[in-house]
Amino acid sequence: MNGPFATAFSLIASGDPALMLIIGLSLRVTLTAVLIACVVGLPLGAALALARFPGRGAVIVVFNALMGLPPVVAGLVVYLMLSRSGPLGSLALLFTPTAMIIAQTLLILPIVISLTRSVVEDLWAEYREQLRSLGASRLRAVPTLLWDGRVSLLTGVLAGFGRASAEVGAVLIVGGNIAGHTRTMTTAITLETNRGNLGLAVALGIILLTLTLTLNAAAWGAGQWARGRLG
Amino acid sequence: MTHARRYILFTASTLAIVAGLPATAQEFITVASTTSTENSGLFGHILPVFQAETGIEVRVVAQGTGQALETGRRGDADVVFVHARAQEEAFVADGYGVQRFDVMYNDFVIVGPGDDPAGLRGAADAAAAMAAIAGAGASFASRGDDSGTHVAEKTLWAAAGIEPAGAWYLSTGSGMGATLNTAAQVPAYALTDRGTWLSFQNRGPLEIVFEGDPVLFNPYGIILVNPERHPHVKAEQGQAFIDWIVSDAGQAAIASFTVGGEQLFFPSAE
Amino acid sequence: MRAERDLAPPPTTGILPLALEGAGYAVGGKALLSGITLRIEAGRRLIVMGANGAGKSLFLRLCHGLIDPTQGRRRWASGEARAEAQAMVFQRPVLLRRSVAANLDYPLALKGLSRAARREAVARTLDRFGLMPLAERPARLLSGGEQQRLALARAWAMRPQVLFLDEPSSALDPSATRIIEAMVEQFSEEGITIVMTTHNLGQARRLGQDLAFLHRGRLIEHRSAADFFAGPEAPEARAFLAGDLIW
Numbered sequence: 001m002n003g004p005f006a007t008a009f010s011l012i013a014s015g016d017p018a019l020m021l022i023i024g025l026s027l028r029v030t031l032t033a034v035l036i037a038c039v040v041g042l043p044l045g046a047a048l049a050l051a052r053f054p055g056r057g058a059v060i061v062v063f064n065a066l067m068g069l070p071p072v073v074a075g076l077v078v079y080l081m082l083s084r085s086g087p088l089g090s091l092a093l094l095f096t097p098t099a100m101i102i103a104q105t106l107l108i109l110p111i112v113i114s115l116t117r118s119v120v121e122d123l124w125a126e127y128r129e130q131l132r133s134l135g136a137s138r139l140r141a142v143p144t145l146l147w148d149g150r151v152s153l154l155t156g157v158l159a160g161f162g163r164a165s166a167e168v169g170a171v172l173i174v175g176g177n178i179a180g181h182t183r184t185m186t187t188a189i190t191l192e193t194n195r196g197n198l199g200l201a202v203a204l205g206i207i208l209l210t211l212t213l214t215l216n217a218a219a220w221g222a223g224q225w226a227r228g229r230l231g
Numbered sequence: 232m233t234h235a236r237r238y239i240l241f242t243a244s245t246l247a248i249v250a251g252l253p254a255t256a257q258e259f260i261t262v263a264s265t266t267s268t269e270n271s272g273l274f275g276h277i278l279p280v281f282q283a284e285t286g287i288e289v290r291v292v293a294q295g296t297g298q299a300l301e302t303g304r305r306g307d308a309d310v311v312f313v314h315a316r317a318q319e320e321a322f323v324a325d326g327y328g329v330q331r332f333d334v335m336y337n338d339f340v341i342v343g344p345g346d347d348p349a350g351l352r353g354a355a356d357a358a359a360a361m362a363a364i365a366g367a368g369a370s371f372a373s374r375g376d377d378s379g380t381h382v383a384e385k386t387l388w389a390a391a392g393i394e395p396a397g398a399w400y401l402s403t404g405s406g407m408g409a410t411l412n413t414a415a416q417v418p419a420y421a422l423t424d425r426g427t428w429l430s431f432q433n434r435g436p437l438e439i440v441f442e443g444d445p446v447l448f449n450p451y452g453i454i455l456v457n458p459e460r461h462p463h464v465k466a467e468q469g470q471a472f473i474d475w476i477v478s479d480a481g482q483a484a485i486a487s488f489t490v491g492g493e494q495l496f497f498p499s500a501e
Numbered sequence: 502m503r504a505e506r507d508l509a510p511p512p513t514t515g516i517l518p519l520a521l522e523g524a525g526y527a528v529g530g531k532a533l534l535s536g537i538t539l540r541i542e543a544g545r546r547l548i549v550m551g552a553n554g555a556g557k558s559l560f561l562r563l564c565h566g567l568i569d570p571t572q573g574r575r576r577w578a579s580g581e582a583r584a585e586a587q588a589m590v591f592q593r594p595v596l597l598r599r600s601v602a603a604n605l606d607y608p609l610a611l612k613g614l615s616r617a618a619r620r621e622a623v624a625r626t627l628d629r630f631g632l633m634p635l636a637e638r639p640a641r642l643l644s645g646g647e648q649q650r651l652a653l654a655r656a657w658a659m660r661p662q663v664l665f666l667d668e669p670s671s672a673l674d675p676s677a678t679r680i681i682e683a684m685v686e687q688f689s690e691e692g693i694t695i696v697m698t699t700h701n702l703g704q705a706r707r708l709g710q711d712l713a714f715l716h717r718g719r720l721i722e723h724r725s726a727a728d729f730f731a732g733p734e735a736p737e738a739r740a741f742l743a744g745d746l747i748w
Contacts, residue, residue, distance in 0.1 A: 043238070084306035084461060092463070094307050095261060095292055129567055130595035133588065134608040134659070144607075148598045176292035179275070194408025195270045196433035229639065 007203035008210075018180070019204075023211070026184040029097055029171065030164045033104035037112045037160055042153065045116025046142045049124055060117065066110035071103075072169030078103040079173050095176040100184070103170035108160035115156030119149045151223050158219055165212055185211075259288035260468045263300075263308035265379060266406045268451075269293035271426035271495055277484040281475050287468050295406065296379040303327055303454070306461030309469040314424075314451045315379035328454035332477050335485050335496040336450040339383055340428060341441040342411075343369075343420035351420070357444040358391040365391070368399045370419035374410050375402030383449065384422045390446070411437070424449055426495040450499065453477075476500075516577045516584040516662050517543035517694055519564060525572030525718075526563055534559055534718040535572065543662070546685075546695040548705045548726060551715035552741060557698040558667055560715060564696060565589050565665045588656035589665040592672060594648040596640040601632055601651055604640045608659050626658040630684070646677025653684050663694040671700065682708060702742070706730060714738045 011019050048059065080086050082094040082102075093099045123145045131141050146153065168186035175182035177191060185208040192201040268274065269291060278289045294302065296313045303311040304327045311328065313319060314336075322328045341351060341360055349367035354360035364371055373395070374381040388395050401419060403410045407427045414421040415435030423431075428439070453473050458466040475481045482498035489495065518540045525535040534556045541547055541564065551557050562568045563575065566583050577584040596604050605626050609619045627633045632654060635643065640651060649669060656664055666685065670678040685708060689695050699705055705712065709726030714735065721735040733739050 039241070084463065085304075089306070090463075095290065127595055127597075129562070130589075130591060132567060133565065134655075135585070135611045140611065144597065150598075176290075176294075178290045178292055181290055191270070193412070194266065194406050196408055196411060196431040198433055 003199050004202035004206060007199055008206040011203060012207065019207075021180060022183055022185055022188050023207070025097060025182070026165065026186070026208075027211070029100045029184060030104060030161060032101045033108055033164050034157060034161050036101070036105045037108035038157060041109050041112030042116050042146055043142055045113040046120045046146050048113065049117045049120035049145075050138045050141065060114075063110045063114045063117070067114055069107060069110065070169065071107055071167035072173065074106045075103050075170030075173035078106065078170070082174065094174065095178060095182060097175070097182060099174040100171045100182060103174045104164040104167070107167065107170060108164050111160040111163060112156055115159065116146075116153055119152045119156070120145045123149050151226055154219060154223055158216060161215065162212065165208070257288055258286060258468060259290055260309040260465050260472060261290050261292060261307070262310045262312055262472070263292050263294060263298075263302040264312040265296050265299060265314065266293045266408070267378075267380065267424050267427045268312070268314075270406075270408055271424075271430050272490065273426070273485070273488055273496060276488045277476075277481070280484045281472065281481070284480070285468075285471055285475070287471060289472060295376050296382070297377040300327075303456045306456060306464060309456055309465045310453060310472055311456060312451065312453045313379060314449050315382050316450060316452065318379075318382070319452045319454060323454060327457055327460055329457050331452045331454050332473060333499045333501060334451045334453050334476055335482075336448050336499050337424050337426045337496050338442065339380070339422055339447040339449050340425050340439045341420060341422055342414065342428060342437045343440045344418040344436045345438045346436075347440050349420065351440045354441055357387055357441065357446050360441045361387050361391040362393060364420050365393045365395060368397065370399050370401060370417045371395065372401045372403055372410050372414040372417065372419040372421040374407065375404045376406070378407075379449070380407060380422060380424060383447075387422070387446070426490075429490040429493055429495055451496075515543055516579060516586055517541065518578055519663070520576045521564070521570075521573065522576070523573030524563060524570040524575055526559055526568060527571045532572075532718060534563065534570075537563075537573070537720045539713065539720060539723050541663070541694065541696060542711075543694050544689075544692055546689050546708055546710040547697070547713060548709035548711070549696065549698045549713045549715065550700070550705055550741070553700075554717075555715040556718040557715055559718075560713075561589070561665050561667050561696065561698055586660070586662040587665065588659045588661035588663075590649070590652045590656050590667070590669050592668040594645075594652035596648055596651060598639070598641055600637050601640050601643070602627065602636040604651060605655050605658055608655060612659070622658055626654050629657075630654040644677075646673050646680065649673060649677065649681055650684070653681065653688075657684075657688060657693075661693060663696060664688060666695070666697040668698050668700065670704070678704070714741070716741075 048056070078099060079094065081088050082091065082099050083089055084094070093102070124141070127141070127145065127148070131144065136144060166186070168190055171182070171184050172187050172190065175184070175187065177183050177187040183191070185204060189201045189204045189208070192204065264274070274289075274291050278291070282288055292302065292308060296315045296318065299308075299311055299313050300318055300322055302308045303322065311322065312334070319328075319331050323331050343349070343351060349363045349369040351360045351363055354363055373384055401413065401417070403413050407423055408431065410421055411423060411427070411431055412433055413419065415433055415437050418436050420440070453476060455466065455469045455473055456464045458464045477500035482500055485496050485498050486494060520540050521537050524537045526533050537560070549557050549560060559568070563570060565587055569575070569582070575582055597607060602623050605623045606619050609622055614622065627636050630650060632651065635647065640648065643651065653669070670681045673681065682704065685695055685697065697708065705726065712722070712724060712726040712729040713720060714722040714729070714733070716735070716737045722729060722733060722738050729738070730742070733742060
């Protein structure tokens with residue numbers, strides 16, 4: 001497969017503006033969605049790990065199941081919400097990057113919540129008595145446990161990032177794949193495939209995978225460094 | 232400030248910043264059109280001309296015809312630009328659109344494997360060609376998605392008095408490009424608009440095996456979404472786009488669009 | 502707004518003596534501790550002994566407040582069932598994934614001390630226990646003995662009136678054990694009440710002033726350690742000291 005690699009390389013080297021725009025948008029949408037999912041999902045997952053209430057088991061099962069929420073379904077739900085004929089139509093968010101961020105956040109959130117709950121639950125079993133002895137309430141223990149489990153939690157965050165950067169169903173429906181405005185790597189690949197430009201589509205795929213690989217390598221390196229520094 | 236309150240404040244401001252990410256201050260309209268039109272590259276050619284003249288950015292959401300009309304019905308687009316006459320007229324009749332204008336036409340062609348096992352090349356007309364395919368049980372890739380192309384295909388089968396069914400009839404349920412990819416693989420016959428075909432790269436063994444019958448003409452219509460139905464519709468700018476595309480300038484822009492030296496779309500505005 | 506506090510002085514009201522009155526703890530209908538009545542006096546070193554499964558660890562947790570009695574009562578001198586100014590050290594040290602200094606800082610931050618006060622307290626603690634060279638080391642990378650030393654130092658920094666220790670040296674080698682025992686003795690000299698479980702008879706003899714002997718969740722003997730080792734009254738206690746297996 002020499003052609004597509006050469007194409008990918010020359011596209012990057014030439015700094016093709018349309019491509020740069022597409023890459024920029026993909027990163028902006030997915031990274032923002034990951035950020036929001038973490039801000040909301042990390043404490044929620046930790047709280048779920050520590051709390052005891054009737055129906056807790058069902059909540060956990062539901063979030064675990066939602067990790068497999070089909071992106072196109074998530075996209076459809078957000079589309080129906082944001083459509084002018086829908087409840088939130090007056091926000092005029094359909095076919096904008098914001099809508100794409102919302103849809104991807106919905107996809108990433110269950111992953112962050114479920115994996116955080118799992119990590120924090122294990123940590124709590126280990127720390128519970130000592131933390132209580134030191135004077136930490138359950139609520140106060142949440143940030144402590146999150147920080148202590150940060151390396152394991154990073155894996156969950158990366159899984160969320162991977163899921164979002166790879167999906168096309170959600171961003172295609174709510175974004176509309178508008179050239180120069182809501183076109184991401186995955187929707188561009190879909191477009192070029194439909195046009196029969198398979199070589200270009202594969203080249204774009206190579207670029208996308210390289211981006212994801214680089215990000216994961218960086219995260220791994222950071223994790224290793226953190227492990228060495230702080231045990 | 233307690234940890235929890237500080238955290239909630241941080242979360243809220245993050246969300247506010249993200250949600251408030253600017254819609255560009257520039258004027259724009261949203262046009263719901265079809266994937267075949269987008270795939271041909273027409274919009275990349277004519278829209279910059281319109282924007283240069285009026286300063287209005289046109290954002291095209293390319294979907295199947297059925298989905299594009301639904302987008303218009305929901306008020307998620309300002310203008311609808313598709314090629315399915317009967318459905319377009321119903322759209323206007325039901326009050327979702329203001330008025331339909333002819334814009335251009337291209338034609339459908341039947342493509343198939345170069346060795347033409349069903350012998351279409353000699354067919355007298357489109358109906359005979361379709362009958363030949365069914366008669367020979369030769370593989371046929373259909374879009375199967377209620378798009379304009381699919382509707383046209385169904386009309387042809389009906390004219391030939393045939394209900395297509397069987398292992399040879401592949402209903403892909405996908406866009407024109409994907410259907411052609413399938414046809415190139417099998418290989419199979421397929422009905423496609425000339426525009427998509429001319430810019431399609433992955434032809435494999437496929438060639439045009441039948442063309443020219445007037446029933447294969449594929450007219451495009453443009454409709455402003457009814458502002459009485461959806462008050463937020465950008466009626467003024469939308470109408471400006473329609474006015475431009477049926478004007479001499481717009482029609483000339485359409486006619487000047489070529490792929491590999493061939494003109495894809497033929498202006499037809501009155 | 503939290504008031505800025507210096508290194509928190511211990512509450513002016515002592516929380517000891519701690520009184521258990523017919524205290525019991527049952528789980529799923531099964532009584533794991535029952536009918537325990539005793540007073541833990543201030544300034545003493547109480548060793549709690551018993552065979553495996555006698556309920557020593559549960560007893561400690563019951564006194565400390567990690568579990569509440571399902572029967573009977575627990576009362577501190579203030580008359581309440583719960584008290585601050587306590588600390589506990591477990592058999593395996595539970596340290597956070599941060600530096601040694603940060604681990605010492607953590608409970609002080611929980612108490613609401615100002616940053617300056619915490620810095621001073623941490624420095625004083627590091628110095629007191631010879632942990633200065635290890636201050637920025639990741640706590641989890643310390644040896645077992647060093648980690649337990651840190652756990653004890655952390656407990657001391659909290660200025661407890663009573664310190665509970667659950668077999669603090671059973672996972673350590675003899676030299677580390679000696680260090681831990683020395684620390685416990687120092688705490689005791691400072692006036693901190695010690696309640697400690699151990700299955701090491703030598704350790705009990707070395708450190709014990711008072712001794713409580715548990716057997717199957719019941720308090721069998723509670724006397725001065727000297728009297729106990731001179732001649733235990735209960736047959737189970739005698740068997741235990743003789744080295745016979747009893748449950």
